[in-house]
């Protein structure tokens with residue numbers, strides 16, 4: 043009986059997917075440089091085709107910007123399916139936001155934090171089923187100095203991590219790679235001075251890292267803030283003001299759960315706009331890519347992108 047019920051619900055879901063997707067045109071942009079981007083996504087593509095989508099695959103390379111591809115071709119499509127990690131999604135963010143095309147995510151990256159935030163399964167076939175089913179949500183984007191991001195932007199320790207964690211290391215070690223390189227950088231990290239302008243005040247702080255999150259997860263399963271969602275209209279900032287790296291160790295469980303704001307040496311608040319200034323220019327990374335330098339002006343861009351998400 044159990045098996046029969048399961049088969050019936052599969053058939054019903056497939057029918058619903060076909061009703062929603064039949065005849066819709068989807069551009070499929072796969073980043074071959076993402077961790078699993080070089081592998082086959084044939085099975086995921088087949089799920090989309092079986093649901094009735096007309097798929098046109100568009101090549102993206104190091105020099106080709108996914109946003110440009112989306113903007114240039116938006117008139118001919120109903121949705122843009124992006125196969126890659128968080129770097130690829132950020133690369134597509136401007137095009138998605140300006141074109142209004144709905145985003146389908148095939149998580150082919152290392153961390154896939156945006157997929158995690160939205161509850162999209164890491165398995166590309168299951169993720170394709172979510173796209174075919176057609177349930178949508180509208181999410182915010184973060185912006186720093188004109189660069190858009192889905193999950194998080196940081197200054198300090200994790201920007202150094204982004205600089206040192208090579209593509210090769212990510213491909214080889216996956217999220218374990220983050221851990222190994224992070225431990226090495228942590229041991230030599232020192233506090234630096236920042237001026238934080240927000241909500242009419244300026245705070246001078248000494249910090250090891252400032253993170254500004256739009257979504258919920260980053261860094262392969264860390265949490266920006268336990269109540270954060272990608273559609274809450276807020277940026278969540280936290281600053282690690284610990285004086286020795288080893289004090290960070292006791293914060294690790296909180297950093298995973300997003301409860302770090304409860305510690306005395308962590309400053310945390312919600313805002314919609316914040317500027318961070320440093321004495322010397324410091325690099326800013328968005329989801330592992332170095333994109334700009336301080337002074338860094340962050341703001342929330344509410345309700346910017348429609349995304350296919352699991353029901354509920």
Ligand SMILES: Nc1ncnc2c1ncn2[C@@H]1O[C@H](COP(=O)(O)OP(=O)(O)OP(=O)(O)O)[C@@H](O)[C@H]1O
Nearest residue numbers: 075076077102103127128129130133151152153154
């Ligand atoms: N449209 C694109 N075409 C080609 N390369 C891209 C594109 N967008 C991003 N990249 C580059 O591809 C590399 C890998 O992409 P991405 O960051 O998506 O995967 P990942 O690093 O494996 O996953 P994650 O960011 O989830 O950890 C990044 O260094 C990024 O700069």
